[in-house]
Amino acid sequence: MASRTRDHKGRPVVAVTGLGLVTSLGAGKHTSWAGLVTGQSGIKPITRFPTDGLKTTIAGTVDDMDVAPYAAHDLSARMAEAAAAEAIAQARIGRRSHFPGPLIIATPPSELEWPHLRRLHGASSATGGEGYAQMLANARTRAFDDLARHVRFAAIADRLKAAFGTQGEPLSICTACASGATTIQLGLEAIRRGDTEAALCVGTDATVHPEGLIRFSLLSALSTANAEPTKASKPFSKNRDGFVMAEGAGALVLESYDSARARGARVLAIVRGCGEKADEHHRTRSRPDGAAVIGAIRKTLDDAGVEPHEIDYVNAHGTSTPENDRMEYIALGAVLGDRLRDTPISSNKSMVGHTLIAAGSVEAVFSVLTIESGLLPPTINYDPDPDLPLDVVPDIGRAARVGTVLSNSFGFGGQNVCVVFSAEPA
């Protein structure tokens, strides 16, 4: 049943025709990729705010986007715009300010940050109250209307819809650290249904602020290897001690293969399939038997019509937490079997850090670039964990012919989403 334009289940084949990226290695996919394949790290000491007294003082912040003062909404939106603009420009799709499909975007929490709360609280109060009563009284004066964008949950989606003229109601989604992958899944499904010929799928996250850092720290999720920031993120290594928070955005233009070919677009890769499985074990930990992660990978391969032996490379979730990397190893082993030892794997997070909500998008862009370039990005800081015997590409990029990539994304709340990308059939 499969053909160039219909997949093994008779559904429209979906192509990637545009990519955009912002990471701690730099803005633009070429800059990020050049750093990634040469083993550069974007992790550094945090300078955005004082880190005195904090257990973790490093992160992969994005500091060169011309957003000041910092606010999570503002930087997240700016990065998302930059990544989306780059992806649309590459795809050469639509007209100026008219993208012929919906926006599906993964965004971080919308919340008032401490500078906002202090502004709201500190202004002279009409009521002489305190805490929230005082902030409410001050908000009523209409002197703080500029804070609205921080508390509206779809404000970033709306800003991008306005900027790029996407069609219909934009979707703002959250599946925690699997969110970026979920945007791709939603886009893939919409094109397969025939709801649209194209979709703009974006993930963005810029939440390195004091409370953002401290709440992950309190969940014991972060590396505390502050002394040498570039060595802190060490996925699959025996001494790994947590992830490193980072910022970034990734954008993909998805398009039906038919539509892409009809308009003469260059096909960068095929989205072969997606799969997801929820885990009911615990809010932050996987089932000990890995069943949900295994289920997500199996559902993905089934959706993609790809056999385990066809996976040439795994773009791992690989957060560098003891728990994640062990569970990812167990799950991959259960699905790929003996072939796992010989299947190259790497975690981009060793260099760009964990971009959280954006991670699935950022790593999807890297996965497609891997196919395009025939170069496997490395996992830096790799010091093998004997319990996780894997072909972790160390130090620097490795040339390889890559036909098919499995990209994994797992998140708090039992979220597991995987995507398979393939090269365009010759």
Next chain:
Amino acid sequence: MAESGREVWITGIGLVSSLTEGADAHWQALSSTAAARPVVDGTRFAPYAVHPLTPLDFTKQIPRTSDQRQMERWQRIGVYAAGLALADAGLAGDQATLDRVDLCIAAGNGERDLALDARLLAALDDSESPEHTLNRELAAGLRPTLYLGQLSNLLAGNISIVHKATGSSRTFKGEEMAGVSAVADAASRITADQGDIFLAGGALNTEREDLLLGCEITHALATGPYRSVWERSADGGGIVPGSVGAFLVLEASSHAQKRGAAPYARLSRILSERTSRNGEQSATTALRLFDDLSLKPENSDLCVLSGASGVEPVTTEERKFLETLDQRGFDPCVRAWGSVLGHGMEAHFPTGLALAALAISKGAFYPPFGPTEVEAGYGPPAARILLTCFGHWRGEGLALVEPARESAE
């Protein structure tokens, strides 16, 4: 959606609100000719009014105290309502089916530690180095698991943990439209054979000042004496938020028939758009969506459950839209559930969908929800219900709910 043989059936309802808990209890409270009086607390958060949640014994749906402890109240409300919906659909304990249930959840953020925030704001004012004080106090004062009570997707996560519904989960954000999107995603996937059985819905805990603060920054809250959503424009308009948990089991007709599940109704269509509201008007957009429904006026009867928020000018826009329906040959009988249950934000549309499905299953419509000419007169029997949901600041959604056809595939 209309062409497919796979209908989207509503086979389970879980509803908790300021009035009562459970689908039948809501029908009783809302359908009696003595129109239900809204439960409003106008003093606790004055000058704002809220509809406080009816007292619930959360342990009935969340038996483990360790689970309850790891949730904030919005999550407990949602997990409770989700449990009611699953039980109502006959799925409680059916692990084989639950393992295939996909969750589509509408959610904002969870709750902050208000006492900590207040204490810290005062301390920062007095501090000579506030940034250092902030680091120290947050690191020492934040409850380690609080973030799990705040993350949008942790309502879904807790439903998976407590009720073992573990197909997959997706969480949609964006106030009212998040509810529309969550239901639309489930319905689209059912129709296109991308899934068989879904749990869709959301929850709101209004009884907290951090939520009210977010609403006040955008001046979305009503003040002044309590009035129905249609009667607030003289006071500037606004929502009266209502605590609510609203979940529905949406199921492919073939899947429901196979397991012998009876439908309340079918969701025939669901459409949405996001007007810029600078140039274009919501009424125009909604009329275009309405025309896309291709409703035939067999007679002029049209029951409308309106999600009007009370916020202006969009509530007036919705009135304009409803008034233009006579040009299409319809004489709408309008009921805005926000006037009795309050505004449910992310859970608002799922709440209306639950009320629509209930009415269809009873073949009857609701008496007026407010003493206003917009809702004057007693309605026709509910042969089909148009559901509206105009977001209070963005987005327009319409849905059509009709009786399930037993002959559906």
